[in-house]
Structures are given as structure tokens and as C-alpha cells.
Amino acid sequence: MNALRLIVLLAVTFMVGTAQAQESECDDERGCVLIGPDEPVTIGYMLVTSGAIAFLGEDSLGGIELALDARGNELLGREIELLGEDSLCTPEGGQTAAENLVADEQVLGVIGTSCSSAAVAALPIISRAGYVMISPSNTTPGLTEEKRDIGGVWQPGYFRTSQNDLLLGEVTAQFAIEELGARTLATIHDGSVYAENLQRVMAERFVESGGELLYAGSINVGDTDMTAILTDIAAEPPDILYFPIFEPEGSFIAAQIRSIAGLEETQLMSAGGLMVASFPFNSGEGALGMLLSGPAVAGDDYRAFLADWVEKYGSSPPGSYHAHAFDATNILLDAIEAIAVENSNGDVLIGRGRLLDAITATSGFDGITGSLQCSPTGDCATGEAIGVFEIGENEVNEGHWPPGLIWTPATGALVEDM
Amino acid sequence: MTQTRTVSRNKLFGIPLPAGHTGVDLIISALRIIIVALIIIGAGNTLLEGRFTFEQWLALLFAGLAQGSIYALIALGYTLVYGILRMINFAHGDVFMAGAFTTVFLANSFRQSGFLDSQPLLAILILMGFAALVSMTVAVLLERIAYRPLRNAPRLVPLITAIGASFFIQYTFRGLFGSGFKAYPTVAFLRGTFSVGSINVPIAQLFVFVSAIVLMICLYWLVERTRIGKAMRSVSEDKEVATLMGVNIDLIIVFTFAIGGALAGAAGVINGLFRPQGVNFFMGFFPGIKAFTAAVLGGIGNIPGAMLGGMFLGVIEAIGPNLVLNGLGIPSANQLKDVIAFTMLVLVLIFRPQGILGERLSAEKA
Numbered sequence: 001m002n003a004l005r006l007i008v009l010l011a012v013t014f015m016v017g018t019a020q021a022q023e024s025e026c027d028d029e030r031g032c033v034l035i036g037p038d039e040p041v042t043i044g045y046m047l048v049t050s051g052a053i054a055f056l057g058e059d060s061l062g063g064i065e066l067a068l069d070a071r072g073n074e075l076l077g078r079e080i081e082l083l084g085e086d087s088l089c090t091p092e093g094g095q096t097a098a099e100n101l102v103a104d105e106q107v108l109g110v111i112g113t114s115c116s117s118a119a120v121a122a123l124p125i126i127s128r129a130g131y132v133m134i135s136p137s138n139t140t141p142g143l144t145e146e147k148r149d150i151g152g153v154w155q156p157g158y159f160r161t162s163q164n165d166l167l168l169g170e171v172t173a174q175f176a177i178e179e180l181g182a183r184t185l186a187t188i189h190d191g192s193v194y195a196e197n198l199q200r201v202m203a204e205r206f207v208e209s210g211g212e213l214l215y216a217g218s219i220n221v222g223d224t225d226m227t228a229i230l231t232d233i234a235a236e237p238p239d240i241l242y243f244p245i246f247e248p249e250g251s252f253i254a255a256q257i258r259s260i261a262g263l264e265e266t267q268l269m270s271a272g273g274l275m276v277a278s279f280p281f282n283s284g285e286g287a288l289g290m291l292l293s294g295p296a297v298a299g300d301d302y303r304a305f306l307a308d309w310v311e312k313y314g315s316s317p318p319g320s321y322h323a324h325a326f327d328a329t330n331i332l333l334d335a336i337e338a339i340a341v342e343n344s345n346g347d348v349l350i351g352r353g354r355l356l357d358a359i360t361a362t363s364g365f366d367g368i369t370g371s372l373q374c375s376p377t378g379d380c381a382t383g384e385a386i387g388v389f390e391i392g393e394n395e396v397n398e399g400h401w402p403p404g405l406i407w408t409p410a411t412g413a414l415v416e417d418m
Numbered sequence: 419m420t421q422t423r424t425v426s427r428n429k430l431f432g433i434p435l436p437a438g439h440t441g442v443d444l445i446i447s448a449l450r451i452i453i454v455a456l457i458i459i460g461a462g463n464t465l466l467e468g469r470f471t472f473e474q475w476l477a478l479l480f481a482g483l484a485q486g487s488i489y490a491l492i493a494l495g496y497t498l499v500y501g502i503l504r505m506i507n508f509a510h511g512d513v514f515m516a517g518a519f520t521t522v523f524l525a526n527s528f529r530q531s532g533f534l535d536s537q538p539l540l541a542i543l544i545l546m547g548f549a550a551l552v553s554m555t556v557a558v559l560l561e562r563i564a565y566r567p568l569r570n571a572p573r574l575v576p577l578i579t580a581i582g583a584s585f586f587i588q589y590t591f592r593g594l595f596g597s598g599f600k601a602y603p604t605v606a607f608l609r610g611t612f613s614v615g616s617i618n619v620p621i622a623q624l625f626v627f628v629s630a631i632v633l634m635i636c637l638y639w640l641v642e643r644t645r646i647g648k649a650m651r652s653v654s655e656d657k658e659v660a661t662l663m664g665v666n667i668d669l670i671i672v673f674t675f676a677i678g679g680a681l682a683g684a685a686g687v688i689n690g691l692f693r694p695q696g697v698n699f700f701m702g703f704f705p706g707i708k709a710f711t712a713a714v715l716g717g718i719g720n721i722p723g724a725m726l727g728g729m730f731l732g733v734i735e736a737i738g739p740n741l742v743l744n745g746l747g748i749p750s751a752n753q754l755k756d757v758i759a760f761t762m763l764v765l766v767l768i769f770r771p772q773g774i775l776g777e778r779l780s781a782e783k784a
Binding site: 050051052054055058191216217218219220222223224225227228229231232234235247248249251252255259261278281282283284315318 | 469470473474477478481482485589592596597598599600601604620693694695696697698700701703704735736737739740744749750751752753755756
């Protein structure tokens with residue numbers, strides 16, 4: 001009994017001693033992570049990996065895994081360990097996922113969440129613990145807005161590589177008015193925070209630029225019959241029908257619209273949620289000529305990425321934020337590499353505050369979603385990285401992806417690709 | 419022995435009610451009047467406003483009938499199992515998904531090989547047969563593994579098990595085929611429209627409607643005119659007496675699940691020809707709920723009731739938002755499509771608690 005007490009006492013003394021030793025080395029106010037010579041570099045993800053939109057999380061997870069593969073799964077001469085949590089697409093899910101990840105002191109940063117609703121709940125936990133999170137697919141404006149009175153929820157430690165809806169809505173409206181010469185608009189959302197915000201911003205900018213909003217309606221996730229809402233819209237046919245929603249509802253709209261009298265001349269437009277190879281292929285001829293505005297993910301780097309994806313997973317990515325997850329992971333890993341300090345005994349010390357500063361300082365990052373530069377409140381995607389794509393025969397019939405980029409705000413119309 | 423019954427008059431807010439009426443009766447009557455009045459006002463406004471043409475209403479009606487046929491086919495699975503076992507098989511929507519999801523790969527290979535375009539009817543029959551087989555297998559396994567061991571357990575136990583089984587089937591298929599979306603190929607001869615005068619009906623909708631009716635007639639014949647159908651009816655009436663008469667109850671229950679599963683699988687392919695997109699592991703969830711609603715609407719346990727309930731629900735969903743909600747000036751009417759559907763369910767149930775064609779269940783059955 002006495003021997004046992006002695007052992008416990010010794011163990012406690014030793015633990016307190018090492019903890020003090022660590023603290024004396026760490027001068028970072030957000031805390032530090034000490035990685036031993038044989039320990040892995042640990043990062044985490046919180047993505048939606050179950051339920052109806054599991055494809056969104058799986059899509060981003062693939063991007064993370066390919067980014068790790070590209071480095072041979074090694075950083076600072078150590079193996080990279082990836083911990084995962086299912087953050088669902090709800091505040092509860094985000095909260096649980098964040099609590100679980102911050103419980104592990106070795107986790108340096110987190111990729112996620114998939115949904116803005118989960119991010120709003122996860123962010124205070126991540127931020128309070130001194131961690132950083134980089135979302136590949138949150139687009140709600142409030143997440144990178146500091147002012148609480150206009151709905152801002154930003155806290156230090158939050159970043160995203162996906163576009164803020166304010167930016168995307170503005171560019172989309174500008175394109176519709178100036179390039180297409182559109183005057184009237186109808187919008188459809190699916191009740192999600194994402195779609196509702198994006199269509200609202202786009203419609204507001206469209207009206208500010210002199211256009212007219214004829215119809216703003218919504219459907220439910222899970223609806224398959226779109227004839228009722230399309231018939232309603234056809235009573236006053238608009239120049240543009242904007243529906244920034246996801247598969248499969250987006251496919252149902254594109255496929256069913258051709259059978260509705262009155263909407264033959266209406267130009268269909270959508271956003272990042274439908275920028276996925278299966279959308280035009282599944283929708284068939286209805287998607288022909290449809291325009292998608294979103295991240296200008298194109299070019300040789302992206303094609304190489306897609307080839308790697310097909311090689312690793314056997315089919316094309318199921319969603320549209322894999323490239324953002326790839327870039328988010330690289331920003332995180334680059335920043336870790338840049339600020340890591342190696343001690344004489346082979347340990348690596350990483351200050352969480354310095355990591356946050358290093359990510360905030362990201363500038364001119366050459367990602368596959370364009371050139372990224374993080375704002376002080378974590379918006380890393382810039383307006384330059386937005387483009388408009390047109391779906392053509394190849395995408396509809398052959399499952400070819402990505403479609404031709406026809407316009408970007410920086411360069412205007414790209415005639416050679418049209 | 420005679421009992422004298424004193425008629426005591428109930429009161430609501432201190433006002434005596436007519437003899438034999440309770441406060442609940444009055445509230446239900448008020449609810450009936452309010453809902454019916456709202457529907458009449460909404461529909462009246464929309465029709466007077468003239469936002470939609472007659473042809474547009476007809477187009478919505480036909481789309482609703484086609485969608486309703488699919489609900490009806492799935493609803494039959496709920497109602498058959500309920501009729502025999504008095505249990506709600508909440509995993510039935512996923513049985514539908516199993517057939518539809520598995521067959522989408524076969525359908526796309528038929529398209530690539532050109533078989534679908536050269537022999538469309540034969541190809542569709544093969545697809546339906548294959549989907550029926552897959553769904554039937556899943557349904558029979560479900561009964562054998564998840565429900566049979568619990569047959570004598572309290573009623574809530576198989577109900578919760580069904581919900582668990584539903585998740586199990588969903589994530590098994592996600593593991594098999596991934597979480598992305600697939601689509602059925604479009605069949606050339608289903609693309610056109612069938613015209614009578616100024617009325618155009620898409621052939622795909624007609625095809626869905628006719629195939630569903632044919633399948634339902636076959637089922638009705640099976641249940642009402644064959645030996646095994648008679649055995650099914652006897653088990654539904656009273657299990658113990660049926661056993662005494664030499665009916666093999668286990669066999670009949672397995673057969674019931676198999677028939678329900680086969681219908682759901684066939685519905686999966688029919689649905690794919692009508693609404694090709696959106697095939698993934700979660701696709702059974704909403705149709706499952708809608709079909710269950712349809713079964714209750716029609717009178718659960720009653721086969722023609724499930725058919726009628728499905729059609730009714732499909733049509734209400736298609737026409738309701740534009741007809742009633744638009745007229746009441748409610749914004750985003752289409753997002754409230756389910757509200758309309760469930761209001762109709764409430765409306766039917768406050769007029770006829772047993773459903774449109776349901777019989778009042780005897781104490782033994784209930």
C-alpha cells in the first residue's frame with residue numbers, strides 16, 4: 001500500500017515537472033504543442049459524413065487526403081495523423097465535433113466544417129481553445145464578419161477557402177446584368193442557410209443594378225416534383241432563373257424545366273453546390289447551356305488533381321468543394337511547417353498564436369481554387385478566384401468535367417473558351 | 419339487467435352543449451369548418467385571379483397522379499405488412515431504395531450497350547424484375563433477421579427495430595455504392611407527349627400511371643382470388659384461428675414481405691423512368707414517409723385504400739400549394755407543400771378517423 005502511494009506521488013511529481021518544463025519553453029499566449037521525435041503531426045477534420053448530404057463531407061475529405069498524399073503523408077520529418085469527427089450539418093453536430101477535437105491537445109488545426117450551421121456552433125469552442133479551423137465549404141457572410149450587430153460571429157481562429165456569399169452574389173449579379181443583359185430574375189432556394197443567403201444577396205445586387213425580381217420561392221430538400229413551382233414561375237417568365245442549391249433537387253429543376261411552357265427562353269444559373277461532374281450528366285439535356293458561377297476551379301493543376309482523385313477513389317468527386325479542402329489543408333500544413341521550431345533534443349514546438357498569425361498572413365497562395373489571400377477575419381478566397389462556367393455537350397453526354405470557363409471578373413469574357 | 423343512463427349535458431366555457439356532445443366534438447367541428455373554409459377561400463382567390471391556365475392545372479394534375487402512383491406502390495408494402503402483423507415497417511422506404519439504387523447500374527449499362535434503345539420495353543421489364551428481386555431479398559432478410567425474433571415482443575419493440583433497420587440498410591448501400599448521386603437513363607419513347615386536343619400528357623407520366631395500375635390489379639387479384647391470398651386474408655383476420663385451419667403463418671408473413679418488397683423494387687424503376695435523378699442511399703427516406711402517410715390516408719391495412727391514398731396525396735402535393743396557398747397570399751408556397759399534404763391528412767382523419775376506405779378495427783385487430 002505504501003509502495004503504491006509512493007509510485008503515485010512520484011508519477012504526479014513527474015507530470016507536474018514536465019508540464020512546467022513545457023510551459024517555460026512556450027511563450028505563446030494561445031498555447032503550444034510539443035511534438036516528440038517519434039510522434040506524428042496531428043490535424044483534424046469536422047465534416048458531414050452521414051445523412052442525406054454525406055457526399056459533401058466525403059468530397060472534402062477526399063481533398064484533404066489527396067493533399068496529404070501529395071506530401072507523402074509527411075511533415076517536419078514526421079507522419080501526419082488525421083483525426084476525424086462527423087459534424088453533421090447541424091449546430092449540435094458542430095459542437096460535439098469541436099469538443100471532441102479540442103479534447104486532444106496534440107491537434108494543431110482543423111479542416112471544417114462542411115455546413116455554416118455547424119461552423120457557428122463549433123467556432124466558439126475552437127477559438128476559445130486556441131485552435132484554428134479552415135472551412136472548405138462555409139459561405140455564410142456572418143462567419144467572417146466581426147460586427148455582432150450585423151450578424152457577425154467571427155472569432156480568431158476561423159478561416160475559409162470557400163467564397164463568401166457576398167462576393168459570389170455580387171459577381172453573379174454583375175455578370176447577369178452586364179454580360180447577359182438580363183433585366184428580370186426569379187430565384188429558388190431549398191431552405192438551407194447557404195442557398196437562402198446566396199439567392200438573397202444575388203437578388204439584392206441584381207435589383208440594385210437596375211434589374212427586377214419577379215419571383216423568390218423555395219422548395220424542400222427531398223422534393224422530386226418541381227413542376228408546381230416552375231409552373232408558378234412560368235406565369236411571369238424571367239430572363240434568369242437562379243437556384244443555388246444542391247443535387248438532387250437542382251437536377252430535378254434542370255430536367256423538368258423543359259417541359260414547362262413559358263420558360264423556354266429562361267437562362268438557368270446556379271452556383272458552387274451544383275459544380276459537380278454528376279450534375280450535368282444526371283440532369284441530361286435540361287442542363288445544356290446552363291451557367292454556373294463559383295470558384296474558378298480550372299486549369300492544369302485542377303485536371304491533375306482530378307486525375308489523382310480518379311486513380312485513388314475510382315470515380316469523380318461527389319461534390320464541389322474538394323479543391324477547397326485541398327487548398328485549406330495545404331495552407332494549414334504550410335503554416336505549421338513555417339513556424340515550427342525544432343529543439344536540440346529533436347522535439348518540435350508549435351505556438352498556436354504564431355500558427356494563427358501565419359495563416360492570417362497567407363498571401364498570393366497559389367492554390368487550385370485560384371490565388372488565395374486571407375483577410376484579417378479569415379476570408380481567404382478573393383473575387384479573382386470566381387468565374388462563370390457554361391455546361392456543354394461534353395459535360396451532359398460524356399460526364400466530362402470541369403466545363404468551360406467563359407467569364408471572370410478580372411478578365412471579362414474569355415472568347416477562346418466559349 | 420338494465421342500466422339507466424342519465425344524459426348529463428356537457429359545458430364548454432359555461433355554455434351547455436347539445437345533448438351527447440362534448441367539448442372535444444365542438445373543437446373538432448370548429449377545426450373542420452376552419453380548414454374547409456381556408457381551402458375554399460384560397461382556391462377561390464387563385465381561380466378568380468386566373469394566374470394559371472386550364473392546361474397548366476391539367477399538367478399539374480397528371481404530374482401529381484404519376485407521383486401518386488409511386489407513393490401508392492410503396493404504400494402497398496406498408497399496408498400489407500400492417501394488415502398481417504399490425505406493425506409499421508419503417509424500413510420499407512429503404513427497401514424501395516435498395517431496388518432503385520442497385521438497378522441504376524444495370525440500367526446505365528443497358529444504355530451503353532444500346533439494348534435500352536433497341537428493346538426498350540423488354541429492357542424495362544428486365545430492370546423491373548431485377549429491382550423487384552433485390553428489394554424482395556432485402557425485405558425477406560429484414561423480416562427474418564430483424565422482425566421475426568421480435569414477433570411476440572410488445573408493439574414498440576419492432577417499431578424501434580424498424581427504424582434501426584432503416585439506418586442499417588441505408589448505410590450498407592452507401593458502403594456498397596458510395597454517397598454520390600446517380601440517375602436513370604432517359605428512354606427515347608418516354609420522352610414525347612400524348613396529345614388529345616389542347617391537352618398534352620407526357621408519355622412518361624402516362625407510363626408510370628398505367629404500370630402502377632397494372633401492378634395494383636395484379637396484387638388485388640392475388641389477394642382476393644388466389645389460395646395464398648385467401649391465406650393472407652385469414653392471417654390478417656385472426657392469426658390463431660388461421661393456424662388452427664392449417665395455414666403456415668411464417669410462410670404467409672414471409673410471402674407478404676416478399677410481395678411488398680417486390681412492389682417497392684418495381685416502384686424504384688418506375689420512379690427512375692419518371693424522375694430519373696436523385697438516386698442515392700438516402701432516396702427512400704422521403705418517399706417512405708409520404709407512402710406511410712398515403713397508407714394512413716387511405717385506411718391502413720386496406721389495399722385499395724393505399725392506392726387511393728397515394729394518388730390523393732400525389733395530386734394534393736402537386737396542386738395544393740398553387741391552388742390554396744397562393745390564393746391565401748402565403749409566400750414561398752411550394753416550400754409548404756408538405757404542410758398541405760399533412761393538413762389534408764388531418765382533414766381526412768377528422769372526418770374519417772379510419773381513413774378514406776378504412777374499416778373501424780375490431781378490438782382484436784387494433
